[in-house]
Amino acid sequence: MKRYDIAIIGTGPAGLEAALTAQARNRSLLLIGPDGLSPKISKADSIRNYLGLPDVSGPAMRAAFLEHLESAGIRITGGQVKNIYAMGDYFAVQTGGIDSMYEAETLILATGLPLSKGLPGEDRFLGRGVSYCATCDAALYRGKKTAVIGYTPKEEGEADFLSELADEVLYFPQYSGDVRTAPAVKVIREKPVEIAGEKSARILKTDGGEYETDGIFILRETIAPDKLMPGLELEGNHVKVGPRMETNIPGCFAAGDITGPPYQYIKAAGQGNVAALSAAAFLAAKQKQ
Amino acid sequence: MVKVISEAEYGQVQECPLAVLDFSATWCGPCKMIAPILEKLSEEMKGKVGFFKTDVDASPGLAARFGIQNIPTLVILKNGEEAGREMGFKPEPLLRSILEGYLN
Known part of the structure; x- marks a missing residue:
């Protein structure tokens, strides 16, 4: 099985920016999520504080994102991630039955705002x-x-x-x-x-x-992060991250709304950028060993 | 080594002072992923913990006896009595610390 350098889960601004950065760093990447991008993007009424896109509507922002991805030659692998396994020296990502598995050296979680509360019981x-x-x-x-x-x-x-x-x-x-x-x-x-x-x-x-x-x-559309990836440390409902967007699991990073407020497009994109750079640095350090 | 047992061989689990019995199946993703971790821990804890594995499709009686509804389920047994259980995949460091908790 092909083992990617970086698997990115989620196709909102955090995941997309992480993918662009990973690509610029010459890392093989797997981008998984709804292939028409996160449905939340089109639902936004207007965004006024995104650099370079003044007063942009959700659908227009989505179109700009898709165009950017296409020009960079990044492909989205459609599907919903059901399970992620931290295997120590790599991660396994399961999207369906036992045959729907992907492997990557590092992982970036960018699946958006976690579910606040499940059903009683x-x-x-x-x-x-x-x-x-x-x-x-x-x-x-x-x-x-x-x-x-x-x-x-x-x-x-x-x-x-x-x-x-x-x-x-x-x-x-x-x-x-x-x-x-x-x-x-x-x-x-x-x-x-x-x-x-x-x-x-x-x-x-x-x-x-x-x-x-x-x-x-x-x-549901999203699974709580610690259910999706057993062993992941949370802070409230959010994934706990350090300044390099690192989680408690070595090689696993998180970016965007999944890491907590503020819930802003520009912040999500910025964190996606940091997460991808951290993943690239992690890979470089690992290869030196 | 993780020993694969059938229903009839369950007695071997009860003979261990401390045993881990892994209920799994061939079609189960998390079972497949936890298997190499259990294998590794079984080597590390050799002589202290007995590691066993059974297929729920091949041992439906054993699975029913423990009320297994989700796999993988690891049942931890002290002198043949259930002392605890862990459901679903766990990364190696977490699983190691959980099992070490039963050793003390």
Whole structure:
């Protein structure tokens, strides 16, 4: 398997600037995230304090970013990162099943603002009936009753996949618009409020009822950083970083909103730049040894 | 060395004063990633901790007996009694310090 110098997770300003800097440093890089860039960029109304782009709208900023990437010849690898493993001398990044793995010497986390709070019971039952990845854990629920809480339409595919193995799949879409799932998937338009059980998650409580289940899959756009990468040290909900954007795990850096406020585009880009330079310096020091 | 056991060989785990039993599966990403770490720790802790591994698809009874719902799950046993469990992947330094905690 090809081992990249730097894997960058996230396609907001922090991740993109990190990629441009890594490229300028002649490092092989893997940039993973939504390939149309972070959806948050287009949603911004207007940004007034980004150097060189006075009073720019979100969509215009997105277009400028994409153009810059293209001129630099940087390609985005689409997909959502489900797990990151700190293996000591390298990192493994998993985007789906066991075959969807990438390897890199260093890592830059730039996945944006972390989720503030999960559902009551979610943390307690994670790994005991609560999972964040259907393609990873579906085989454990063969012939069982499952519930899937999907926060974006792309999770419908995960529910369909699960329905091939599980006995029952209840799908709780947390977005408006049409839902297109396989006939075996039962769609319930209710809002989950709590996960309950004793030793393991057994009941999903919603604003409309209670559902007995053997497993609950919670599929959000972002996964809390310490769940995404076990062993990562947080400060509140954010990744704890030092002045070189280094985390507690050697070779792993973080940039942008994931590191805490202020939540500003220009700050995110600046941190992405620092993180990539730090990663390049880390690689240089490692190669000297 | 991490010894792969079947359901019938579970007695070997109970004979160890301190044992780590890894529930895993061939299709599981985090299991694959934690395997070399366990292998390394098993060499480091040779003679002090017995390391075992079982496949949940091959040993469904054992998995059910421990109520395994997520893999990898590491069950730590002292004299055959469960003393704790760790779920999911852990980086090597963290896992080492967790297991050392059971040694003291």
